[in-house]
Amino acid sequence: MKKLLLIVLAITATFSVNAQIVTPQPSPFSKLEQKVGLTQITLEYSRPSMRDRVIFGDLVPYGKLWRLGANANTKITFSTDVSIGGNEVKAGTYAIFATPNETSWNVVFYSDATNNGLPKVWDDSKVVAMVNTKVYPVSEKIETFTITFDDLTNSSAVLGILWENLYVGVQIDVPTDNMVLTNINDVMNGTPTSNDYYAAAVYYLQEGKDISQAKIWIDKAITMAGDKVAFWQLRQQSLIYAKAGDKKGAIAAAKKSLAAAEKAGNSDYVKMNKDSLKEWGNL
Known part of the structure; x- marks a missing residue:
């Protein structure tokens, strides 16, 4: 019994020594x-909060390169x-830095994303894109640093940066149209299905392309669908x-759709x- 008690005490002591406080x-x-x-876009960042501090022009000085967030x-x-x-920015992973100013920011995309914050030695050859973007005031205080994807279309998105009382945005364009047209051409040269004709027709409609071709494709899609349209x-x-x-x-x-x-x-x-x-005068 005494031996068993010593073993239990030893295990308890081991857990006590190895325990760590997590906050x-x-x-x-x-x-x-x-x-x-x-295009799949993935963003990873850390989000500091204001905590009653003045951010831009103080905690984050004007005219100096900033890591755009905290930590890594x-x-x-x-x-x-x-x-x-x-x-043109190749597929891959990039660090984002910024130089804030009162009325505009320079936002930099940097090919070396392995630094813990700012690079120790800045290398201009690693700058793949630099965008000067206007600062927009926001009416509500943004307590926590936030990055968003705004104004989404098939071919672009705006990378939005919000904190304190401002918003800046950087447009990112993606090659959707070239990719879709290549895919449509490949499929149409094979054995397209009803769904293929439908998808191609709707894409042509949405993107303002050859509407006559879209009409041919949608008719084929409807005919092939038959009773299952x-x-x-x-x-x-x-x-x-x-x-x-x-x-x-x-x-x-x-009328059929209705x-x-x-x-x-x-x-x-x-x-x-x-x-x-009703718009077309038939209701």
Whole structure:
């Protein structure tokens, strides 16, 4: 019994020696993933808070390079080549730094993302893009340093930086159109399915491309779908016909989509079709 008690005490002492106090980080780590078109963008950064401090012009001086956050580098990773400020940036991971000023910032994308903060020796050859961007005031105080992806389109996003009482944004352009057109060409030269024709037609409509070609593809998609055609497919057919100037065909497709949406109990598509029919003078 005495031996067992000694073993228990020894184990307890070992746990006591090895135990560590864990506390929250003052600038917690954040990871943000965003799909822009066909490009995956991943952002990793730490988020300091104001804590009653004056940030820009004091804690973060004007005119000096800043690590853009806290702790390790703020890093951004692109799954494809992108364009930033007119500079072609290859797929990969980059550190982001900034030089804040009162009315504008210089935001720098740097090819070496392994530094713990600012590089000990700055190398201009590692600057892959530098963008001068305007400072916009915000009405509400932003307590915690925040980076966002704003104004998303198929071909671009704005990297938004917010803290204290300001916002700055850097546009990132992605090669979605080239990638999609290459993919469409490859598929159409093979054996496209109804879904392929539908996707290509809708993309052409959304991106303002050859609407006559979009009309051919949507018709093939609807014909191939047969009795399984969905109300949302008919909805896109009506929009393509309207864009092509075929109001009669647009109305006919919208009526079919409306009937199918009513049968499916989808109030959103019922409303959209009724709104279009009213716009086209048929309701």
